[in-house]
Amino acid sequence: MLDEDVTAGPASFQASVRTDDTRWSSMDPVAITDMVLTAIAASGSAPSYNASCDVLFSDDAALQDLNTRFREKNAPTNVLAFPSGEAVTIGEPCFLGGIAISFDRCDAESKERGISMTDHTTHLTVHGVLHLLGFDHMTDEEREEMERVEVSLLAGLGIADPYEGS
Numbered sequence: 001m002l003d004e005d006v007t008a009g010p011a012s013f014q015a016s017v018r019t020d021d022t023r024w025s026s027m028d029p030v031a032i033t034d035m036v037l038t039a040i041a042a043s044g045s046a047p048s049y050n051a052s053c054d055v056l057f058s059d060d061a062a063l064q065d066l067n068t069r070f071r072e073k074n075a076p077t078n079v080l081a082f083p084s085g086e087a088v089t090i091g092e093p094c095f096l097g098g099i100a101i102s103f104d105r106c107d108a109e110s111k112e113r114g115i116s117m118t119d120h121t122t123h124l125t126v127h128g129v130l131h132l133l134g135f136d137h138m139t140d141e142e143r144e145e146m147e148r149v150e151v152s153l154l155a156g157l158g159i160a161d162p163y164e165g166s
Contacts, residue, residue, distance in 0.1 A: 006030045008055075009037030013046045015129075019057040023103045027118055029057040036125045039153050045133060047096075049088060053132050054098035055125065063102040078105035079124040081131030099128030119159045126153050 005016045008030050017033045019025075033055050040046045056062075060076035068074045070082065084097035101124050110120040130146060137143035151161045 008034035010041050012050050013037050013041045014052045015055045016052070017055045017057070020062065021057065021059040021103050023059075023107075024057045027121060029055070029121070032118065032122050032125055035157060036122060036129060036153075039156055040126070040129060040133075043149075043153055043156070045130070045149060045153070047088075047094065047133070049090070050093040051096050052093060053096045053129065055128075056098065056100040058100055058102060060102050060104035063100055063105070066100055076102055076105055078102055078109060079128045081128045083132050083134075096132040099125070099132065101125065101128065113162075115160075115162075120162075122157060122159055123150065123154060123162050126150050 005018050008015050008017050015033050015037055017030050019029050037046075063078075063080060064074065064076040066080055067077050070080075079099060079101050081099045082097045084095050086095050086097075088094050101121065106121050106124060107117060110117045113120070127146075127150060130149060135142070135146040135149065137146050147163050151163065154160070154162065
């Protein structure tokens with residue numbers, strides 16, 4: 001579906017998914033998002049309160065625009081995360097923020113690495129959502145922790161370690 005928000009994920013950790021590039025129709029972004037949020041919720045990495053986020057499946061032009069406006073980097077990128085910074089109120093659902101994924105970058109990177117587009121899209125979705133949950137990779141310690149969680153989640157989904165050999 002194009003330009004129509006669809007809900008994915010378990011009741012405690014949902015996403016509003018939007019696809020604005022028809023090339024994503026060869027995959028199922030809603031199913032990928034649902035699988036990722038379900039895995040994160042089952043792993044214990046999700047918040048202990050009801051949370052939600054937005055996931056946009058788009059293209060290089062949209063991600064370059066976002067990257068330029070919000071990060072002052074005039075270039076496309078594979079995934080961007082925009083944490084909401086919303087304070088948690090006990091008993092109230094919390095909006096964590098949104099992520100955007102570029103079809104063009106995902107397609108090129110999956111071909112470069114010799115991995116399936118679905119596996120790479122799943123990895124980028126995991127990566128982006130983990131940023132919304134407070135994970136980062138600014139220091140070696142943060143990067144190691146984030147990669148450990150990513151690799152564990154992806155292994156549970158039957159996807160090989162994307163960092164192996166790097």
